[in-house]
Amino acid sequence: MKEASGRIPGLLRDKYPWGKVLGLLARHYEVGDWRVPYLNASSTDPFRVLVSTILSQRTRDEVTHGVAESLFERYPTAAALAGAREADIARRIRRIGFSRAKAKAIRAACREIVDRYGGNVPTDVDQLLELPMVGRKTANCVLVYAYDTPAIPVDTHVHRISHLLGVTETRTPEETEEVLRHSVPRSLWKAVNPLLVQHGQNICRPTGPRCDECPVQRYCATGTRGRPAKRAAP
Ligand code: SF4
Incomplete structure (x- = not known):
C-alpha cells in the first residue's frame, strides 16, 4: 500500500514512540494477563x-x-x-x-x-x-x-484511539490495521489490541475521554491540544 513517494496513505506520524506508549499503558493497567476480559476464562x-x-x-x-x-x-x-x-x-x-x-x-x-x-x-x-x-x-x-502470533486485531477502540493519538487518518478498521502494521514494530503487534482496548474501556472512553488522567497524554495529539475531546472521533 506504499505510494511511489514512500508515503503510507493514512499514516500521519512517522516514527511514533509505540514502545513508550504501550509500556506506559502496560504499567498503568498493571497488566499481568493482558488478554481482554471476555477471553480471560477461555484459556488459549x-x-x-x-x-x-x-x-x-x-x-x-x-x-x-x-x-x-x-x-x-x-x-x-x-x-x-x-x-x-x-x-x-x-x-x-x-x-x-x-x-x-x-x-x-x-x-x-x-x-x-x-x-x-x-x-x-x-x-x-x-x-x-x-x-x-x-x-x-x-x-x-x-x-x-x-496462537501467540504477531497480529493487530483492530476493533472500535483500536481504530478510534489510533486516530486520537494522531497516528492514523483512516476510514475503516481494516485500513487502520494496514497502517498500524507499518507504524508499530512487529515485536509490539501483540500488545496493541489488549492495551488499547483496556484504555478505551477505562480512560480513553468513546464519550468523554479523561485526558487529565491519561498516562500517555504527552504522546497524544488530542491530549496535547490542551482540552479533552468531548466526543472522541471517529
Ligand atoms: S490523552 Fe485523551 S484522547 Fe489521548 S489517549 Fe489519552 S485519554 Fe485518549
Missing part, C-alpha cells in the same frame, strides 16, 4: 477464542463472557458444536445481539473446522477468513490470543 484454546470473538461482535464483554462460558459448558469442542441443533445454540446465546445469525455462523464454522481441518482451528489467516462471520479482527484475535 483456539476453538474458544474463535467462538468467543464471534459472540463478542457488537456485544458488551460482560455479556459475552457469561454466554460463552455457559455455551462451552454444554458444547466444549468444535465437534460438539458442529453436531448441535442451531435452535439450541440460538437459545443459549439469546442474551447477545444477532443471536440467530451468530448461532448459524458458529455451527457452520465448527462444521468446517471438523470437516476440513480435523477439528483444529486453522492457524492461517486466509483459511480463518473463509469461515462464516470471521473478518480480519476475529482472525487476528485467534492469531494473537490463541
Whole structure:
C-alpha cells in the first residue's frame, strides 16, 4: 500500500514512540494477563477464542463472557458444536445481539473446522477468513490470543484511539490495521489490541475521554491540544 513517494496513505506520524506508549499503558493497567476480559476464562484454546470473538461482535464483554462460558459448558469442542441443533445454540446465546445469525455462523464454522481441518482451528489467516462471520479482527484475535502470533486485531477502540493519538487518518478498521502494521514494530503487534482496548474501556472512553488522567497524554495529539475531546472521533 506504499505510494511511489514512500508515503503510507493514512499514516500521519512517522516514527511514533509505540514502545513508550504501550509500556506506559502496560504499567498503568498493571497488566499481568493482558488478554481482554471476555477471553480471560477461555484459556488459549483456539476453538474458544474463535467462538468467543464471534459472540463478542457488537456485544458488551460482560455479556459475552457469561454466554460463552455457559455455551462451552454444554458444547466444549468444535465437534460438539458442529453436531448441535442451531435452535439450541440460538437459545443459549439469546442474551447477545444477532443471536440467530451468530448461532448459524458458529455451527457452520465448527462444521468446517471438523470437516476440513480435523477439528483444529486453522492457524492461517486466509483459511480463518473463509469461515462464516470471521473478518480480519476475529482472525487476528485467534492469531494473537490463541496462537501467540504477531497480529493487530483492530476493533472500535483500536481504530478510534489510533486516530486520537494522531497516528492514523483512516476510514475503516481494516485500513487502520494496514497502517498500524507499518507504524508499530512487529515485536509490539501483540500488545496493541489488549492495551488499547483496556484504555478505551477505562480512560480513553468513546464519550468523554479523561485526558487529565491519561498516562500517555504527552504522546497524544488530542491530549496535547490542551482540552479533552468531548466526543472522541471517529
Ligand atoms: S490523552 Fe485523551 S484522547 Fe489521548 S489517549 Fe489519552 S485519554 Fe485518549
